[in-house]
Amino acid sequence: MQHTFIPTQYFRTIGTHPAALTVNDGDEVAMWCVDAHGIDGNDQTVTPAGNPMSGPIAVNGLVAGDVLAVTITNMHPLRPHGWSYPTLAGNVVDPEYIGAVPYAPGSKLPKEYWDLDTTTGTVQSRGTHGMRVTAPYRPMVGCFGVAPARGEAVSTATSGPHGGNMDVRFFGVGCTVYFPVSVAGGLFFAGDAHFVQGCGEIGGTGVESAMRIDVRLAKAQMERITWPRAEDDDYLYTVGNARPLDQALQHATSEMHRMLIACGADGTSAAVIMSQLIEYHIGNVFDPAYTVVAKIAKSVLRTHGLQSTFR
Structure with a gap:
């Protein structure tokens, strides 16, 4: 429905x-x-x-x-x-470099507006603060x-x-x-x-x-999970949310190991696959908890005869 x-x-x-x-x-x-x-x-x-x-x-x-x-x-x-802020967060640059970042932490931030063009599949900033930027x-x-x-x-x-x-x-x-x-x-x-x-x-x-x-x-047709997981057509993902960043990575890595075991790998094989074929991405590093995402290509799992989807 x-x-x-x-x-x-x-x-x-x-x-x-x-x-x-x-x-x-x-x-x-x-x-x-x-x-x-x-x-x-x-x-x-x-x-x-x-x-x-x-x-x-x-x-x-x-x-x-x-x-x-x-x-x-x-x-x-x-x-x-839509809109964005024309700055960088103070915690993502070197402390001695903060003075070079526009709109120092604590100052009132202006909004940079962006226009959506559905014909080209792009968004473009209006250039009120800096140059016009085009993004997909x-x-x-x-x-x-x-x-x-x-x-x-x-x-x-x-x-x-x-x-x-x-x-x-x-x-x-x-x-x-x-x-x-x-x-x-x-x-x-x-x-x-x-x-x-x-x-x-x-x-x-x-x-x-x-x-x-x-x-x-x-x-979902899966056993209890500890952290969020995800999948699309090409990858399986696991998410860790914590601070500091290395703890978020630990959560994402542990959850990926559990996920590969759920896909049919034994613990040692899961570790070997991860050691050589895992990829990581950074989610939010602006707010109190940081996010790290681990990902494994589904093609890797299919090559090794493992389950590659939970959908």
């Missing part, structure tokens, strides 16, 4: 808020989402800034220990423009996840085992992301959509815009 979800309330925490919509296993939902500053498709501020989330959506039958599979089937811009239109979801365990409500500024503000640039159309379920129904939230974003979100934003995010929500 297909559902349309236009929120009347938004959340800046991901937690056990009452479900705004309840769906069945495998249902599809078109979710209207405001941008990170609470601005909708009509350029109206409808809720305070801080990655306001649409949701939560409960899935009938999900219980703690299950895994929720969220497939992003499409993303539709609700307005033809690669929409992705910056912040999404499920209610954490123990009744926690976690700020949408950060991330954890439940997901959250991971800002992984390839969590876009065609990707399935797997979240560990901690409460009945899962309670899924999403928002903070970007037209495009580089690895790390090192300026503090992608190209932020209001978007409709279309998802399919289903119980």
Whole structure:
């Protein structure tokens, strides 16, 4: 079944808020989402800034220990423009170099506006602050996840085992992301959509815009997981969210080892494959918890007779 979800309330925490919509296993939902500053498709501020989330959506039958599979089937811009900050975060450059970065930490940041050209599949900055920059239109979801365990409500500024503000640039159309379920129904939230974003979100934003995010929500056919996992046509991914960065890498690496064992590898073979063929990407390094993503090409798994998909 297909559902349309236009929120009347938004959340800046991901937690056990009452479900705004309840769906069945495998249902599809078109979710209207405001941008990170609470601005909708009509350029109206409808809720305070801080990655306001649409949701939560409960899935009938999900219980703690299950895994929720969220497939992003499409993303539709609700307005033809977005915005970013024309700076770099102070924590991603050398301390002695901060003075060379435009708009020092703590100063009021202006917005650089970008226009979407659906004909060319690009977004272009208006050049108000610096030169005009053209980037490919690669929409992705910056912040999404499920209610954490123990009744926690976690700020949408950060991330954890439940997901959250991971800002992984390839969590876009065609990707399935797997979240560990901690409460009945899962309670899924999403928002903070970007037209495009580089690895790390090192300026503090992608190209932020209001978007409709279309998802399919289903119980995944996999055992309990510790950290989010994902897959697209070409790769399997595991995510670690923590600070410092090496702890996030440890979480992502441990989860990938567990995932390869679930694919049919023994522990030693999984380690050998990972040692030579793993790849890493950086998600959010702007907010309190950093995100590291480990990935293995599905072609590697097929070559070795291992399971290469959980969809």
